[in-house]
Structures are given as C-alpha cells and as structure tokens.
Amino acid sequence: MAAEIRLALIIEYDGSCYRGFQYQKNHPSIQEEIETAIHKLTSQTIKIRGAGRTDAGVHAWGQVVALDLKSDLKVNQILTGLNHYLPRDIVVKTAYEVQKDFDPRRMANSRTYKYSIINRRVRSPMQLRYSTLVREDLNIKDMRLAGELMIGMHDFWAFAGALPRSTDSTVRNISKLDILTIGEKIEIEVEGNAFLPHQVRRMVGAIIDVGLGKISVDYIKLILDGDKKKIKTKTKSMPPQGLCLVKVSYDGFPPQRK
Numbered sequence: 001m002a003a004e005i006r007l008a009l010i011i012e013y014d015g016s017c018y019r020g021f022q023y024q025k026n027h028p029s030i031q032e033e034i035e036t037a038i039h040k041l042t043s044q045t046i047k048i049r050g051a052g053r054t055d056a057g058v059h060a061w062g063q064v065v066a067l068d069l070k071s072d073l074k075v076n077q078i079l080t081g082l083n084h085y086l087p088r089d090i091v092v093k094t095a096y097e098v099q100k101d102f103d104p105r106r107m108a109n110s111r112t113y114k115y116s117i118i119n120r121r122v123r124s125p126m127q128l129r130y131s132t133l134v135r136e137d138l139n140i141k142d143m144r145l146a147g148e149l150m151i152g153m154h155d156f157w158a159f160a161g162a163l164p165r166s167t168d169s170t171v172r173n174i175s176k177l178d179i180l181t182i183g184e185k186i187e188i189e190v191e192g193n194a195f196l197p198h199q200v201r202r203m204v205g206a207i208i209d210v211g212l213g214k215i216s217v218d219y220i221k222l223i224l225d226g227d228k229k230k231i232k233t234k235t236k237s238m239p240p241q242g243l244c245l246v247k248v249s250y251d252g253f254p255p256q257r258k
Contacts (some may be wrong), residue, residue: 002070007078008098008253009034011063014089016129016241021054021063030054030090034065037085041078042071051104051248052111055198057240059130062093062112062247064104096254104248110175110191112247115204115238117186131185132242138211140181146210146220147177147188150203154224158234159206161198170196179207189246198237205236 011034019027023035031048038046051064071078079095086092116131118124123133157170176191188204206223209215223231 002072004068004070005097006066006068006100006102007075008064008066008096008102008104009079009082010093010095010254011060011065012091012093013060013063014129015054015057015059017089019056020058021050021052021060030060030063033087033090034082037082038067038069040085041081042069042073044069044071049104051108052195052245054243054245055240058243058245059241060245063245064108064248064250064253066098066102066104068100094254098253098255102253107250107253108194108248109251110193110249111195111245112176112189112191112249113195113200114244114246115188115190115200116242116244117188117204117208118184119186120184127185129241130244132239134186134208134212136212138186138208139213140179140186140211142217143207143211144179145217146207147179149217149220149224150174151177156196156199156203156224158223158231159199159202160196160234161202161237163197172196172199177203201238201240201243202235204242205238208238209236 013030017028018030021030023029023031034048035046046067048065048067054060075095075097079092082092118127118131118133119138121135151174153173155170156172160170172192172194174190174192178189180187188207190200206220210217
C-alpha cells in the first residue's frame with residue numbers, strides 16, 4: 001500500500017470564469033477544479049489548502065496549494081496527470097514532495113500581487129481580461145509618492161473590504177510597492193506579509209485617485225495615520241481582472257533541484 005505524502009503545487013490560472021479560488025456551492029472555483037482533477041487521477045477525494053483566497057475574476061501566476069495523497073505515482077507523473085484533467089485555464093506549473101508540516105498559508109513569509117492598468121482613451125481587447133482601463137491622464141509622480149507612504153506597518157482598515165470578524169486586526173506590513181510604466185501599461189506591484197480582503201484593489205484605487213487628482217498625497221497619509229474621524233469614506237475597490245497573485249515566498253520552498 002502506498003504511503004501518504006504531502007505535495008505542494010505551484011498553480012497558474014486565469015480566474016475570469018471562476019468565483020474565486022475557494023470552493024463555493026453552485027459556482028465554479030479553482031479549488032473545485034483542482035480537487036476534481038485529483039479525484040479523476042487517483043480516485044481519492046481530497047481537500048487542498050491554498051496560500052491565498054483570490055477573489056472572483058482574480059488571476060494567479062504563483063498560487064501555492066498543498067495536499068496529502070496516497071499514490072504509487074511519481075511526482076512528475078502526478079503533475080502530468082493533473083494537467084491532463086484540468087481545464088485549459090488552470091495548470092500545475094511545478095510539483096514537489098514536502099515535509100508533512102508544510103502549510104502554504106501559515107508558513108508564507110510574503111505574498112506579491114501585481115495590478116495592471118491600461119492608460120489610454122480606448123479599451124484594449126487583447127488586455128480586457130487582465131487589466132483595467134483608465135482613460136484619463138495620470139500623474140505617475142504623485143502616484144509613486146502615495147505608494148511610498150503605504151510601505152511599512154500601517155493600519156489598513158480604510159483599505160479593507162468586509163472582514164470575517166469585526167475584531168480582526170487590520171494592521172499589515174507592506175515591504176515593497178513599485179509602480180512601473182511600460183508604454184501605455186502601468187503595473188503596480190505590492191508585496192506584504194498578508195492582505196485584508198480587497199486590500200490590494202483598494203490600495204490601487206487610492207493610488208489611481210491620487211493620479212487623477214481626486215485625492216491628495218496628504219490624504220493618503222491621513223488615512224494611514226488612522227484618524228477615522230477625519231476620513232470621509234473607505235477607498236474604492238478596483239475591478240478584479242487587473243489583479244494577479246504573482247508569488248508566495250517561503251523559507252526553503254521551493255526546494256533546490258538536485
């Protein structure tokens with residue numbers, strides 16, 4: 001009888017047709033598709049654990065999931081088999097056998113997200129599923145100033161969507177925020193230890209509003225200083241299709257190939 005092993009998979013997916021990563025009754029999810037593929041390959045009913053719960057319409061280049069499996073198949077055979085059964089918009093990029101205590105969510109040091117914007121007058125059919133259109137001119141210098149203020153440990157309550165519990169902490173640490181311009185494309189890359197619901201999309205929304213002149217850089221500082229009495233409203237959330245989970249970072253994972 002095959003011994004049980006723990007596998008970690010690095011997954012890439014186009015989230016356009018899914019209600020998010022996490023399983024949802026009566027709606028398609030990334031988790032359900034992966035678990036269905038595992039069942040087709042191994043005849044085992046297994047629940048996977050992910051590093052992050054991306055929302056409906058959000059994409060991933062580097063989602064990490066873990067699962068426990070009893071199989072005589074080699075790791076590379078499992079990878080090939082899962083990709084055979086997975087739909088075309090989800091793929092296992094790499095697979096590794098890991099220690100039994102590996103937890104993709106709790107052991108993550110940081111997560112990196114990228115938000116893509118097309119800044120031009122007309123929409124881009126080629127980028128429709130992977131970016132958000134902003135037609136007005138943007139002040140990139142002010143946007144970068146606003147982004148710099150967000151780096152570090154702050155209370156991001158004004159950048160949070162609905163929380164599971166009202167007592168949950170809204171303090172998070174942002175280690176990096178870069179704004180890159182590539183022709184008419186603007187990419188905002190954010191790395192942090194963890195994120196609140198909709199936090200990255202709301203951070204980007206505030207940065208865009210600074211670029212449009214709707215709010216000032218000083219107002220971003222006011223929000224981050226946490227004086228709730230002086231803040232008129234929470235920041236707006238940008239559409240999901242521009243957001244992508246780029247990478248989840250760990251100590252010692254992925255392991256070095258021998």
